Amino acid sequence: MSAAPILEVRDLRKYFPVRNLWKRRIGWLRALDDVSFTVQPGEILGIVGESGCGKSTLGKTLMGIHTATAGEVMFQGQDIARLRPHESRGLRQHLQYCYQDPGASLDPRWTIRASLHEPLIVHTALKEPEREARVREILAAVGLPETHLDLYPHEISGGQQRRVGLARILTLKPSVVILDEPTSGLDVSVQAVILKLFLSLQEQFGLTYLFVSHDLSVVRMICDRVAVMYLGRVVEIGETSRIFATPRHPYTQSLLAAIPRIGGARVTDTFSLEGEPPSPTNLPSGCRFRTRCPRAQALCAQQDPALRADWPGQAAACHFAE
Amino acid sequence: MDGDLIAVQDLRVSFASDAGIARVLDGVQCAIRPGEIRGLVGESGCGKTTLARAILGILPPNAARIDSGRVTFGGRNLLDLPEARLAAEVRGREIAYIPQDPSTAFNPVFTIGTQIADLMRWKSPLARTANPPTGRARREADHARVVAMLRQVQLPNPEALLRKYPHEVSGGQRQRLMIAMALLPEPKLVIADEPTTALDVTVQAQILKLLKGLAREHNVAVLFTTHDLGAAYEICDRITVMYAGQEVEEAPVAEFFNRPSHPYTRKLLDSLPSAETGLRGIPGEIPRLIDPPPGCRFNPRCERASAVCLAQRPPPEQAGPGHVVRCHHRLTDAEA
Numbered sequence: 286m287s288a289a290p291i292l293e294v295r296d297l298r299k300y301f302p303v304r305n306l307w308k309r310r311i312g313w314l315r316a317l318d319d320v321s322f323t324v325q326p327g328e329i330l331g332i333v334g335e336s337g338c339g340k341s342t343l344g345k346t347l348m349g350i351h352t353a354t355a356g357e358v359m360f361q362g363q364d365i366a367r368l369r370p371h372e373s374r375g376l377r378q379h380l381q382y383c384y385q386d387p388g389a390s391l392d393p394r395w396t397i398r399a400s401l402h403e404p405l406i407v408h409t410a411l412k413e414p415e416r417e418a419r420v421r422e423i424l425a426a427v428g429l430p431e432t433h434l435d436l437y438p439h440e441i442s443g444g445q446q447r448r449v450g451l452a453r454i455l456t457l458k459p460s461v462v463i464l465d466e467p468t469s470g471l472d473v474s475v476q477a478v479i480l481k482l483f484l485s486l487q488e489q490f491g492l493t494y495l496f497v498s499h500d501l502s503v504v505r506m507i508c509d510r511v512a513v514m515y516l517g518r519v520v521e522i523g524e525t526s527r528i529f530a531t532p533r534h535p536y537t538q539s540l541l542a543a544i545p546r547i548g549g550a551r552v553t554d555t556f557s558l559e560g561e562p563p564s565p566t567n568l569p570s571g572c573r574f575r576t577r578c579p580r581a582q583a584l585c586a587q588q589d590p591a592l593r594a595d596w597p598g599q600a601a602a603c604h605f606a607e
Numbered sequence: 608m609d610g611d612l613i614a615v616q617d618l619r620v621s622f623a624s625d626a627g628i629a630r631v632l633d634g635v636q637c638a639i640r641p642g643e644i645r646g647l648v649g650e651s652g653c654g655k656t657t658l659a660r661a662i663l664g665i666l667p668p669n670a671a672r673i674d675s676g677r678v679t680f681g682g683r684n685l686l687d688l689p690e691a692r693l694a695a696e697v698r699g700r701e702i703a704y705i706p707q708d709p710s711t712a713f714n715p716v717f718t719i720g721t722q723i724a725d726l727m728r729w730k731s732p733l734a735r736t737a738n739p740p741t742g743r744a745r746r747e748a749d750h751a752r753v754v755a756m757l758r759q760v761q762l763p764n765p766e767a768l769l770r771k772y773p774h775e776v777s778g779g780q781r782q783r784l785m786i787a788m789a790l791l792p793e794p795k796l797v798i799a800d801e802p803t804t805a806l807d808v809t810v811q812a813q814i815l816k817l818l819k820g821l822a823r824e825h826n827v828a829v830l831f832t833t834h835d836l837g838a839a840y841e842i843c844d845r846i847t848v849m850y851a852g853q854e855v856e857e858a859p860v861a862e863f864f865n866r867p868s869h870p871y872t873r874k875l876l877d878s879l880p881s882a883e884t885g886l887r888g889i890p891g892e893i894p895r896l897i898d899p900p901p902g903c904r905f906n907p908r909c910e911r912a913s914a915v916c917l918a919q920r921p922p923p924e925q926a927g928p929g930h931v932v933r934c935h936h937r938l939t940d941a942e943a
Contacts, residue, residue, distance in 0.1 A: 335807035442892055472650035472834060473878040477888030480880070499807065506880040543812040545837030547864055547879070553816040553841045558809050561779045 290323035290359075291493050292347070292461055297321070297356035297366065299339075299346045303566050314566045316342040318517040319356070321592070324461070329487070329494040331508030331525065333501055333540075337565055338514040340497045344463045347495070348382045349373030360461070378408050381459040385466045387450025391438040397449050398434040404456050423452045426489055427482065444475060448482070455490060463495045468503055480507055501544055505529055513537045516565055516573040519592065523599030533601035536574045572604070580605050611679075612828050613662065613702075613796060614638040618676030620654075620661055629896040631657050633852040633904070635676075636923065639828050641795065644819065646843035646860075647832040650875075652893055653849040655832040659798045661686075662830070663704055664693045680796075699730050703789035705799040709781035713773035720769030723753050723788060730792040752791065759824075760787045760817060779810040786818060796828045803838055815841050836879060840864060845929065848872050851894050851904040853920065858930040866943045868932040871905045873943065903934070911936040 299317040302310045316339045324330050332340045345351045347358055349368055358366040365376055384390060391400050401420040405411055421431055427448040438446055454462060468476045484507060487494060498504050504511055505525060512522040521534040532538045539558040560577045563569060571589050575581040584604050594600035620632040632654045639645050647655045660666050662678055664685060678685040685697065706712045714722060727749040733739050740748055757765035760783040773781065782802060789797050799818065803811040819842040822829045833839050839846055840860065847857045856869040867873045877887045891908040894900055902919050906912040921933040
């Protein structure tokens, strides 16, 4: 892990204004608050957390879909956080974003071939035969026959549309792909097939993934490292095996304890965490988890804990984590 | 079987669509005993929601048609019962429903208290007693029941909550309210249609715990439809698996996970992400129900399939105590 990081995020903030009926700002929704981490080339970093924790905002802010409020995102030696949306277009070749269902973004009136050529026309100066060769190569990589090039999206199945959507992202040969909840809404039998496809594409094209998901069992299977988010903060980050074996932050511990484990003790007999996350527009003082934390003490209300890298390959933001 | 609370026999339901007639339920059998928590698992499009809706009599009237079958509940066939009687006697009273998405189940312009009071006006168990109180006495008695029930579903400060509007409470609280509203009429069966799918995992654990505890306490049977085998493991006594409109296996929960007999069940369990098995999906796709495969509908994706699987749907066979499987080539104990 000594190589230069491909992506480095430093104190990234994204605040959304909360406005009243008269459009006057009455507060901030702190979707991302001082988020920092690095991503090594070729790794899969999982970003997990419950809804509203800021994981999707993180992906979109890295991509330039949202402009960051503060902080730096270093990608290929350049700070891309403050780029205006049109300036970040040039980066899209190297940094791609994959929505939950990439097949849904296909134009129903274009053939698969037209959809796959489009990004190359926009971003590269390749001639038609070169584009065609690249398109065929990518199509084979996602496991679709070339005969599909002349079909329209409605003529192929949902799973195949998803593969075309993925192919479209890969035609520009990106180095980093942000996958936003790529398996939610999929049945388990299909999910395993899609995950295998992600892994084989990663190997084939040397990709780095940011894998945003709420499904911890999937993250455990395919990610090298995991960042756990809670209300706009990274509360724990580290190697997947360590996080799952010895979670340090009480929130990570509860999150892992909440996953049903077939054959094991039933969560309904053992689970003890109460309450739900507070509203991100009205955060508690100090540590954000203290309102639900079984170990909260007076210090937690006064001081917001910073990430402590006190364990090998693992860091947690908690005053009392051991 | 005698002693069953509800028995679905040979139920066939089809839906009309632009592309043709989809045979969504194809001869489904399913019986639930009093007080049992039954999981109904399967992937999207397998017909689990259609089965739940057929039992409740809320299939879309213009698109769905019941081709054959019986749903026996309390000595009558619910499919023969006129809509007026179904609405007055069964639905929301003896059989209650917990929806998947609690945020759309409430009317946003009325307070929660108003909506629960409305429920109690029609479905209160008090109305079924010999000499029900009337007027103010009835409303006060019902209100006391509501407040007690909200405490049981662990909602803090019930009186204040009843004055709130649905958007003012969180998703987990809304789902707790749904459970409370389902149990208030003292039903014998609650149909919970993917009740935790819209919830986060920590809230899901809380809701499952609550649902299981209350079902036991009130001795009410639950039909729990889900695509999440982990959630089914958590709360169910028995599990029925459906595939493409056919039920393929039914077993007690321990037997289901340790000794599945149907090849589809085995593959479904293997598809769960786990460190031991790695990533194993099921090749192929779920069949289109407009032109489903003949015989056992799993045959195009099954490596055990033979000519007989295409010719005929397998009959139910006993694979152990309370364990029924429909497969011509079921797994032996060693293979399971």
